[in-house]
Amino acid sequence: MPIYIARGRLTTPGASKPLQNPAGKLRGKLPVYVLTSAVTQDWAGVSFKLRNEHVWDGFIILALLEDHERRGKTLRVPHTGEQRFRFTKAMDERNARIRLVGQPEWAHYCNRCMRVWEDEKGNLSKIHVVVIDGITIGHPCCGVLHCPTPLASNRDRYCPDHVDEDKKCAVEGCGVFCDIDNGFLTCSDPGHRHLETVHKKRDKAMFQLRTRRTAEITAEEFEEMEILSGDCPATKDPNGNRKIRALFGWRKSHNEQIIVRPCGMIIARATFFGSETVTQTADFIHKTFRTKDSMPDIVFYDNNCSLYKHLVHVEDPLVKTVGFPVDVFHWECKHKKNTVECSYHCSPLLFPELIGEQKAWHFNSSIAEQTNVWLGGFHAILREMGASKFDFFLDEMIMRKNKLTLAKLEAEGACPGLRPL
Ligand SMILES: [Zn+2]
Ligand SMILES: [Zn+2]
Numbered sequence: 065m066p067i068y069i070a071r072g073r074l075t076t077p078g079a080s081k082p083l084q085n086p087a088g089k090l091r092g093k094l095p096v097y098v099l100t101s102a103v104t105q106d107w108a109g110v111s112f113k114l115r116n117e118h119v120w121d122g123f124i125i126l127a128l129l130e131d132h133e134r135r136g137k138t139l140r141v142p143h144t145g146e147q148r149f150r151f152t153k154a155m156d157e158r159n160a161r162i163r164l165v166g167q168p169e170w171a172h173y174c175n176r177c178m179r180v181w182e183d184e185k186g187n188l189s190k191i192h193v194v195v196i197d198g199i200t201i202g203h204p205c206c207g208v209l210h211c212p213t214p215l216a217s218n219r220d221r222y223c224p225d226h227v228d229e230d231k232k233c234a235v236e237g238c239g240v241f242c243d244i245d246n247g248f249l250t251c252s253d254p255g256h257r258h259l260e261t262v263h264k265k266r267d268k269a270m271f272q273l274r275t276r277r278t279a280e281i282t283a284e285e286f287e288e289m290e291i292l293s294g295d296c297p298a299t300k301d302p303n304g305n306r307k308i309r310a311l312f313g314w315r316k317s318h319n320e321q322i323i324v325r326p327c328g329m330i331i332a333r334a335t336f337f338g339s340e341t342v343t344q345t346a347d348f349i350h351k352t353f354r355t356k357d358s359m360p361d362i363v364f365y366d367n368n369c370s371l372y373k374h375l376v377h378v379e380d381p382l383v384k385t386v387g388f389p390v391d392v393f394h395w396e397c398k399h400k401k402n403t404v405e406c407s408y409h410c411s412p413l414l415f416p417e418l419i420g421e422q423k424a425w426h427f428n429s430s431i432a433e434q435t436n437v438w439l440g441g442f443h444a445i446l447r448e449m450g451a452s453k454f455d456f457f458l459d460e461m462i463m464r465k466n467k468l469t470l471a472k473l474e475a476e477g478a479c480p481g482l483r484p485l
């Protein structure tokens with residue numbers, strides 16, 4: 065029998081009033097309720113064992129209720145259907161809202177992430193900074209490269225738009241139907257079939273090493289090898305031999321990118337499917353800061369040299385208004401400085417405004433990397449989550465971390481606030 069908790073009162077379906085609270089006492093802050101004998105009979109055969117699903121439901125319901133309370137709305141979920149699907153629509157709605165309007169701290173500023181100073185002529189200047197970095201955590205996603213459409217079920221290898229791909233050879237670019245009736249995921253091309261045989265042998269060896277349920281979602285299982293050019297489109301290459309690559313398991317989204325203020329406030333997050341490319345990073349910046357005034361003055365990113373080159377190539381006006389330095393440690397130790405972008409445009413030494421009154425770097429440009437260490441702690445929890453729960457969970461954890469960061473900034477006198485953008 066389900067229990068409904070409404071405004072702190074414990075009730076059962078059909079009960080006209082809350083369960084008895086004979087003593088009317090409070091233990092701590094919570095009222096103590098005693099189950100009547102009629103109710104306890106109904107509970108016969110029901111296990112009180114706390115399972116993972118109960119904890120998840122508790123987490124999701126609390127997060128959704130708080131989200132609705134903040135907006136003065138009522139949370140409505142279906143009373144029919146499977147329990148695991150009851151909150152999916154409500155989670156998707158919040159995920160879409162956060163994607164559109166951003167995290168509540170999206171317009172944050174404080175004196176750790178925004179520097180305001182007076183020049184020799186008495187003019188006030190300001191720079192507001194963000195740091196971008198990625199982390200390779202992901203969730204099962206559609207096997208078609210860069211496809212963002214969620215899977216209907218975590219057991220599927222392709223999204224509803226690409227279901228037919230499941231019948232095709234696993235070798236990327238092949239497109240011929242596979243011999244699925246005989247248990248093969250590749251077509252009859254000898255090279256493709258050989259790749260599958262090698263993969264199955266490796267898989268068998270791995271299976272003996274670690275006990276694994278056959279139905280369990282596995283990590284991405286790519287296999288690749290050098291092959292002579294053949295007639296198949298996947299191996300057609302004017303330069304002769306080339307590598308073929310096949311996906312035998314489930315594809316996972318490639319990485320999560322975050323935009324963080326140097327004070328630690330996380331203001332945006334995005335999933336990059338397939339790979340991390342500067343085109344996607346540029347798109348992420350534009351989608352996060354849609355108005356001119358909201359655009360940061362400085363964007364730190366480890367791959368700014370390539371990002372800057374891309375922005376110049378596509379004639380993006382951002383290169384004229386935003387500075388794209390590389391974090392000083394990365395620039396000194398990991399960049400070759402053999403291009404004009406690397407040695408000049410993205411050199412942190414050419415941005416004197418990044419140095420504060422104390423003649424030291426004013427901003428913590430490693431903050432995104434440090435934040436990603438924290439995010440990486442959720443790796444094991446996130447690994448097999450569906451896209452809706454994955455996004456919902458990450459957004460919720462970011463919101464909760466931001467609340468702690470805000471309290472810390474207030475306590476330390478960093479004067480945090482929200483810009484009226
Ligand atoms: Zn700040
Ligand atoms: Zn797809």
Ligand SMILES: [Zn+2]
Nearest residue numbers: 233238251256
């Ligand atoms: Zn093939």
Ligand SMILES: [Zn+2]
Nearest residue numbers: 369399400406
């Ligand atoms: Zn560089």
